[in-house]
Amino acid sequence: QKEVEQNSGPLSVPEGAIASLNCTYSDRGSQSFFWYRQYSGKSPELIMFIYSNGDKEDGRFTAQLNKASQYVSLLIRDSQPSDSATYLCAVKTNTGFQKLVFGTGTRLLVSP
């Protein structure tokens, strides 16, 4: 089992719709969870982090965390074509050395 799992997509949504990106993780002791956005040919950039169960909202983005289910998600409301990118879920693990483990990423395509 991979430490962090994501559906590679692509996830296609029309402009204005809600995009829902999901991630599961295996280490129950994980402390915090990050969503990075990576445009094609560019490096990842952080857009959200969450460490408490529940929802965290920042503009059009909402991160959701359910530690009991080992599940974290990212919702993008009013999706725009400029949101088209790969979204990487990263988990700060608590086993051995603390480190960020990335999923394979979900490619999001927002069509005008």
Place this chain on the structure above:
Amino acid sequence: EAGVVQSPRYKIIEKKQPVAFWCNPISGHNTLYWYLQNLGQGPELLIRYENEEAVDDSQLPKDRFSAERLKGVDSTLKIQPAELGDSAVYLCASSPRLAGGPKTGELFFGEGSRLTVL
């Protein structure tokens, strides 16, 4: 404030040749990471430094890869000899620190060095 600087951006070499990548982290960031990213995959950690000390190099293929971070600032990642399977993007990232609580962990990435081994 300057971001993480990497060079070269692109490198094409023949297999069995050596190659080196350089990284200058954000000023004041104690933690430096080298990640490898294959096409369609997420970044995979190769090595993490806390100042000059390599605190996690468990994923670094030590038979051909080496890294150093002299004086706790710049870092160099070397591959010798390169193999076809080493073709990937090598990402350097830095952060103020990783340990210290759940809120820490934001990594700032450089643009990456894309390696093609022929």
